[in-house]
Amino acid sequence: MTSKSKSLSTLKSSRYIFFFSIFVLVFVVLYSMPRLSVPLGVAYVFYLVLSPIVPFFEKFGVNRGAILGIVLTLFLFFSFYPIIKVSTSVFNEAQKFQYYLPKVEKFLTSNFEYISTMIEDKTGFKLDTTYIDNFLSTSKNTIGSFIYKIPNYLASVVEWVFLVPLFLFFFLRDGRKLRNLLLNMTPNTMFERFYFFIYQFNKKLGGYIFAKFVEASLIGFIITLGLLIMKVRFAFLLGIVAGLTNVIPYVGPFFGAIPALIFAATEYSMNDPKFSGVIFLYVIANAIDIALIFPILVSRIVDLHPIVVVISVVLGSQLFGVVGMIISIPMAVAIKLIFSEIYHEIYASRH
Amino acid sequence: MSYEKDILQSIQDGESLPQKVDLNILKYFWQASPVFGAKKQNIPKFLRAIDVFKNFTDNELRILCRHFHLRKFDSKEIIFKQLDLGVGFYLIYSGTVDIIVEDSNRIDEEDEKTPRLVVSLDSGDYFGELALLQENSLRNASAISRDNTLLLGIFKPDVEELINIHPIIATKLLQSISIIIANRLYSLTKEARSMKQKLFELEKELEDKQ
Numbered sequence: 307m308t309s310k311s312k313s314l315s316t317l318k319s320s321r322y323i324f325f326f327s328i329f330v331l332v333f334v335v336l337y338s339m340p341r342l343s344v345p346l347g348v349a350y351v352f353y354l355v356l357s358p359i360v361p362f363f364e365k366f367g368v369n370r371g372a373i374l375g376i377v378l379t380l381f382l383f384f385s386f387y388p389i390i391k392v393s394t395s396v397f398n399e400a401q402k403f404q405y406y407l408p409k410v411e412k413f414l415t416s417n418f419e420y421i422s423t424m425i426e427d428k429t430g431f432k433l434d435t436t437y438i439d440n441f442l443s444t445s446k447n448t449i450g451s452f453i454y455k456i457p458n459y460l461a462s463v464v465e466w467v468f469l470v471p472l473f474l475f476f477f478l479r480d481g482r483k484l485r486n487l488l489l490n491m492t493p494n495t496m497f498e499r500f501y502f503f504i505y506q507f508n509k510k511l512g513g514y515i516f517a518k519f520v521e522a523s524l525i526g527f528i529i530t531l532g533l534l535i536m537k538v539r540f541a542f543l544l545g546i547v548a549g550l551t552n553v554i555p556y557v558g559p560f561f562g563a564i565p566a567l568i569f570a571a572t573e574y575s576m577n578d579p580k581f582s583g584v585i586f587l588y589v590i591a592n593a594i595d596i597a598l599i600f601p602i603l604v605s606r607i608v609d610l611h612p613i614v615v616v617i618s619v620v621l622g623s624q625l626f627g628v629v630g631m632i633i634s635i636p637m638a639v640a641i642k643l644i645f646s647e648i649y650h651e652i653y654a655s656r657h
Numbered sequence: 658m659s660y661e662k663d664i665l666q667s668i669q670d671g672e673s674l675p676q677k678v679d680l681n682i683l684k685y686f687w688q689a690s691p692v693f694g695a696k697k698q699n700i701p702k703f704l705r706a707i708d709v710f711k712n713f714t715d716n717e718l719r720i721l722c723r724h725f726h727l728r729k730f731d732s733k734e735i736i737f738k739q740l741d742l743g744v745g746f747y748l749i750y751s752g753t754v755d756i757i758v759e760d761s762n763r764i765d766e767e768d769e770k771t772p773r774l775v776v777s778l779d780s781g782d783y784f785g786e787l788a789l790l791q792e793n794s795l796r797n798a799s800a801i802s803r804d805n806t807l808l809l810g811i812f813k814p815d816v817e818e819l820i821n822i823h824p825i826i827a828t829k830l831l832q833s834i835s836i837i838i839a840n841r842l843y844s845l846t847k848e849a850r851s852m853k854q855k856l857f858e859l860e861k862e863l864e865d866k867q
Contacts, residue, residue: 317731361821486726494730498737498812502744505814650742650793 321493328491345466349473353481354512355519356381360478374478382471392542399543406569411442413572503643510639521599522549525562525591532587533566536580540569548588552595554631555615559595563588610638700725700809703750707781709833717826724815728808736800736808743788743796745812746834752806754778758798777803786834789816 336343356377363373418435426432477484485504492500526549533541544566551562570584610618615635622634667674700722704710710718727750730736737743739759747754756775775798778784788794789811802808811830819827 358821361818364822365824489726494728494734494736497728498744499742501812501814 318493321491325491325493328488345469346473348466349470349477351515352381352470352474353477354508355516356474357478357481357512374475377478378471378475381474385467385471395542396546399540403540403543410568410572414442414568499647503647507640507643510643511636514636514639518553521595522552524599525549525552525559525595528591528594529562529566529587532591533584536583536587538570538580538584539573544569548591555619555635557619558631559588559592563592610635610642614638614642700727700750703781703809704748707748707783709783709836712829712832713826717823717829720823721819721826721830722809724819725809725811726815728810730802730806730808732802732804732806734802734806736802737785737796739796739799741796743785743794744814745810746783746786746789747800748783748809749778749780750807750809751780752808753803754782754784754806754808755801755803756784756798757801772799783837786837789813789834790831790838 336346359377360370360373364370422432422435489497489501526545529548530541530545533544538544547565548559548562551558554561566584566588567581570581574580615638618634618638619631622630622632622637624630626633664674701715701718704713704718704722705715710721713721725748730752736747736754739757755777757772758775759772784800785796788796816827816830819830
């Protein structure tokens, strides 16, 4: 090897090392600073959702700065206003709900006793009470800690309200420059594939997040509205829970319905028309989701097989809990893209 | 005696000093020079000189060049390999690029595919246009830079961005690429026809001999 080609190959490998060390560095910094990385992540999610709006108006010759100003003002209005408006009612509901929990517990225990004596009378088999005790204590702890923490979550949301729009503004303004900077540093041999990969990933992730965001807000809205019309207490809280759990594919809607059903059974007894009304509302909301929102919005965007979706949700929940369930689908999309790239590299190109 | 000492001497002697250099005028002439400036600023000028972009206005070329990526390749560096998945169309800004085909029919004694040089392309030439239009396009040939080469590349994501933001420019770009492909198809058809003719003549010759 001549000295010139030797120095060229060292230059090439140093480019690779530099390129990959940027990723490692960014990952380490983000991992070690969650207070920075969480609002950055949220801002990135909003960037993916909002970024198609900017070119849409740019097409009509509107100045880019003006579009950014309008988008950000609207974003600030729609994020500040509901938080200020809803947070007080949610806060009140959450506070009331903790006094309400013992009633739910009493209802569940008495019902369980009733059922167990009924079974004992008919079959002679005595149910073990440890099940219900365990269930009650764990669910009390989880629900309790979640409900008590809602004001804390809201507080951190208020902190984000200042940071997220700031990051979002710079993402929207300098996103293209940042991408080009990264692309300039990309080694030649992997440039085309890397560029296409980040493009596809952002497009799919953006579409998925947008669809999920719309889906969750619609479900939350329908449930809250329905409960308000039926004059059921904790309408906002139950609506938010239904919207949040809806983000988890397949099993989410059931998780979202459980607290409402237990609450309705405790408050109105199972024979009350309001209880059937609540069941009906959840069935209707999820039917709208399954029949209309999901096929139109979500399934078209993420072309993952349902089995893959279920497996990734289960794996995500096993590894990272509820957060894992939510991020499992975008992770699955990324892994699928990487694997299809490798598959093409190994198999498709040989034909 | 040095210039500084000269000046010092004249200050001490109370003589008048030579006129100062006007930096602003110097700066103006430096910047007005056609040689001055980053290569990137000359990209619209470069595109203007290319025949297939003649339907673009100057402003459209200026916008279009923002979506091109200037990539630097060292001598003998592979730009892409045959059967690689391709998403980009390249224009040669400076340098030379060799287009090489690894022919599976031409296997040498060591049982290796022999690469065959199809064509050498120079500044102002272009290659890889099919990748911009085809889905899952596989490269028909390898491209290797012969010396230090600067390429202007435009890729599928850029075209999609152009379609969203500047539909007219995107249409003109796709029109230009269609012209390139149509020209290639026309010459290929012509070649195929003449080969068919030759084959026909050879067959006839063979029949006559028999």
